[in-house]
Amino acid sequence: MNRVITIRKSVPASIAEKIPVMIDNAIAWLQKKYPSVDFSTTEYIFSASYNRSRYFRNNIECGKYLAPNTCISTRERLFLYDMKSLNVAKKATRGLKIGNEVQMMCALVHELTHHAQHELNISRGELETTRNELEYLQEFHPEIHKKCIKQKRKTYLDKLLEKHLGNN
Numbered sequence: 001m002n003r004v005i006t007i008r009k010s011v012p013a014s015i016a017e018k019i020p021v022m023i024d025n026a027i028a029w030l031q032k033k034y035p036s037v038d039f040s041t042t043e044y045i046f047s048a049s050y051n052r053s054r055y056f057r058n059n060i061e062c063g064k065y066l067a068p069n070t071c072i073s074t075r076e077r078l079f080l081y082d083m084k085s086l087n088v089a090k091k092a093t094r095g096l097k098i099g100n101e102v103q104m105m106c107a108l109v110h111e112l113t114h115h116a117q118h119e120l121n122i123s124r125g126e127l128e129t130t131r132n133e134l135e136y137l138q139e140f141h142p143e144i145h146k147k148c149i150k151q152k153r154k155t156y157l158d159k160l161l162e163k164h165l166g167n168n
């Protein structure tokens, strides 16, 4: 498949070389959720100078960036939307350091979910995008997922049991 991928000079080579496989993996994961969506039409731009990732597509009249565009920040901090119903932890909304690769996978899952929303003409909200990021983390990086979710406060009994039975 001929994918149009632009990688800015700001992206270190060690990260750049992994990008095609990362895109494949993100698409494979989303294709299971959205089997009817064609993910082959979007073009990609990766940059270390983007603060945030985004997805956009323009009208024909604009004449520029006619293909859907997925712009991915290669930074190492994850910024999740503060979705109350998903119990997102405060620290994950303020920029949680999780490393470039995992952050980029989350960004791809998020922005390509917007692509699916456009293609299926369903809500463009951030609930589904955030839920997918969390599901992806839960499946592949459970230790990071745990940090992104508000933890239930430990009761006195929990602490007592932990002390006597040992952690885990």
Ligand SMILES: [Zn+2]
Pocket: 110, 114, 126, 129
């Ligand atoms: Zn979004």
